[in-house]
Amino acid sequence: MDDQQLVRHAAGGDRMAFRQLVLEHSSALYRVALRITAEESAAEDVLQEAWIKAHQQLDRFDGRSRFGTWMHRITVNTALDHLRKRRSRARIESDEEPVLEAPSPTPERCPAEQADLMRRTLKAMGRLSEMERTAFTLRHYEGHSIAEICAFLDIGTSACKQAIFRAVHKLRDQLSADPA
């Protein structure tokens, strides 16, 4: 059964079909959530919340886009909500930004250079402000346009472009200052 069929069954109350969608798409969606939240436990929370929202809104999925794209958007929105809630809890943004912990590299799947690049990039990403990281992630990894990101983050075009530029500037500085 393809995604469209699974969604139709799931919207009709078939939990096996919905479970199949969860099993198939969770890894990709988790990566999106992780890039935005920069925290593994937060990414899992976002993922669960996104699936619950999707289940409640399955009848609104009209099939014009791919299910993965639709879920991706729900996950991004949920991750952004998560960041807003985190900010509203008055956590200090700068020095206490969570820093992604890179796992130990698996030698057969991740050569030393690649593992080192991952470690340094994650560390540098974790040091960006939430705004910078989110704007950069949405533009660079997720391919959203500046206009879409402005709408997501509720900011102006100039602020959005500047946030992305600051992110790239900081990443470049930190990656060159933290050589292998």
Place this chain on the structure above:
Amino acid sequence: MTEQKPVSDFNLLMLYYGEHDDPELATRVAGDPVLRERLAKLEATLKDIEQAPLPEPDPDLGARTWQKIVPQLQQPSAAPVSAAGFWHSLLRPRFSAAGLAALLSVGVIAFVVGRSTGPTPVLDAEAVVAQQISDHLARAELLFTELANSSGDARFQQAAAPLLRANRLYRATPGLEVDPQLRQLLLDMETLLLSLANAAPDEPLDEGLESARQYVDQDLLFRVRSLRRSLSADRPDPV
């Protein structure tokens, strides 16, 4: 000769992303080796960042996510009910119109499925409701346990077909819509029983049924057991 504004890193980044405002910027960069080199360096950095892999999510992420969300999945139209559920309230010594209708239909069902031998006094009928559902869940539990523990070569068609017929009858019981937990369980069971009943008898479990096996093991069996226990615990002792 007009002096051109210097091209900043910001401009180059926006050019890279296709978000620049200056229509002549691309031409200018293309014609200037220094600018081309700066853009190439920027591209190399961004490519490095892009290629840096994320920590690989563990293979159980999907199953774990499912386990976490499944208690929170509700049908959007489900009416709010107390945690005790409809069938539990039906066992209390008072009757609503829906309860009475349900009891009457359970009498019919009991007759149809051959588990009742004749007309039932009203007080016994209370127990019939719980007993019939509980028995049905017990039979389903046996089949699902066998399925969850099978290595893929067992045949389930013969056992699933009568359970499917009974399940359809129980699901059609009037009044069931006010107990979303039981209604959803019977609906989920029906989907699975339908797959099992329609499986080719001479073929081993295919990919779809292997997925069903995992579903039973990780979700359905637990729900069948807990609801059956809950119904048994609430059933009044026989006089």
